[in-house]
Amino acid sequence: MAILVKDALSLDIMKETKLLAGENGLDRLIQWVTIVEIIEDTSRLSEGELLVTTGFGLAENKERRVRLEELIQSHRLSAIAIYKGVYLTEIPATLIEAAKSSGIPLIEIPSHVNFSDITKAVLEQIVSSQLHQLKYSSAIHQRLTHLNVSNKNVTQITDELAHLTAANIVVLDMFLHQTAAHLVKDEVTYSPAFGFVTDREPIETTPLLNQAEEKGRLVYDTYGEFVLAACPVIAMGDIFGFIVSLKKKEVWHHLDAIAIEHAGAVYAIEWLKQKAIQDTENQMQGHLLDDMLQQQYTEESYVVEQARKLQYDMSDEQVVIYFQFQHQHTQLDHQMVQRLSQLLTSIFERKHIPFLLKARLDSIFVLTPAGKKAFRETEWYSASEECRSTWSYFFPVHPIVIGIGRAYDQINLFAKSAKEAQYAARLLPLLKTDESIIHYQKLGLYGMLLEMNEAGMNLHDFYVDLLSPLLYTKKQGADLIHTLEVYLAHNENIQKSAGELFIHRHTLSYRLKQIETRTGCSLKSTDDRMKLQLSIMAYRLSGLLDQMRTIS
Structure with a gap:
């Protein structure tokens, strides 16, 4: 809870001060005021402080001057104000240059302005801002929480957040796939490849998203005439996705950041609800697919009926796709398989491809309708390739390989398709190929040898x-x-x-x-x-x- 540097400069007590450098940092937030006579131990200064100093010893002591220059360039301070006429006849040029290059406002204070008057005026504004923010925060919390208890979905939450902030809002899942968006018409669009695209130029979101993930909190920065903000959606210690906001700088307010952070908690609750539902569906799918692959059923009609309850049609030819972590000897975190399962579910659902999924300790089986096209032209092949490339981007040290079995129209042959898919994935190292997706039919002579082995030949x-x-x-x-x-x-x-x-x-x-x-x-x-x-x-x-x- 703080005030902007430009708001502090507009106070009556600051009217005789002079901004020497750092005009680009006037939107920095002042969270506290610290008065220091001698620049010694700068490690005690916290981020967001307005440092007020008489500049004692800066003219003749190069070590103190360098220490202050380094402090300015560290970006910890919101601004620095130095008295002129007490110990310094002129503010050192090296300090002005450091403020210019770092974008930290450097303010010159005339000697007759009192320390305590500045501190009192700025702190009164900070306290007043805190009270206002508390009221706003409470109102936003109630309004957004009402969306949860009213069973609103992610799209409706996004529309409400965009209305509250008057900003462009895009919601991404953990793999940066867009799940919802509310954009100002004719002002901006959003592209997964570039980020926000304005009428002037694209504004790349990836660097800020990386910062938000690293810091685990909302971060924002200025890009031309816009302010871009990114906030991770965190639940149970895991990042479920991100909120990305774009708003014109002239109307951006740090209260918008409060609304976005509150929305993060609302999205987290909604995604936890969705995850609980998805986990239940995956469990039901897994049991059914496991029964088919292990052939643990008495009547095929029972399998068809259970699939129908899951809204899965088994009347056409089916194919099994096998997703396996390439380094099987590596100890895998259970969450890695869970994340791969989430990615598969997200991509197949977004492409409206019917599927049943069964996750195991180090692999995943997917059953899906084969379709009439050549396998490389099917939607499910495209979805599998997107899954592989997306996974490779986010988890390059845990690559996956994908095997595809042949298509069958009889339930008792789905287990054969699964075995073929397993063979295809695991035989990839023998094929001397750079591909990560292989169909059983492409195994060539190895396929023939496998058939002979299955027939009982040693x-x-x-x-x-x-x-x-x-x-x-x-x-x-x-x-x-x-x-x-x-x-x-x-x-x-x-x-x-x-x-x-x-x-x-x-x-x-x-x-x-x-x-x-x-x-x-x-x-x-x-x-x-x-x-x-x-x-x-x-x-x-x-x-x-x-x-x-x-x-x-």
């Missing part, structure tokens, strides 16, 4: 006779299997293969001869190369499947 038997002589060399330090794999991947190109292996071409040629000798295969033979390629793939796949069983 992959170990498929490769052991041919590759056993090469496996022994790996223990001795020469990985002939990797050498062969790289050579075949580069279509038998010696130069490219040697470059990737970081060995000389002669060394590579020697290894290739060893491979031919040990396996009895000729690398010039198309059939032999195919046999070796399939054996290596079976070897890699067998190792990955063993690893998957260990993790499970």
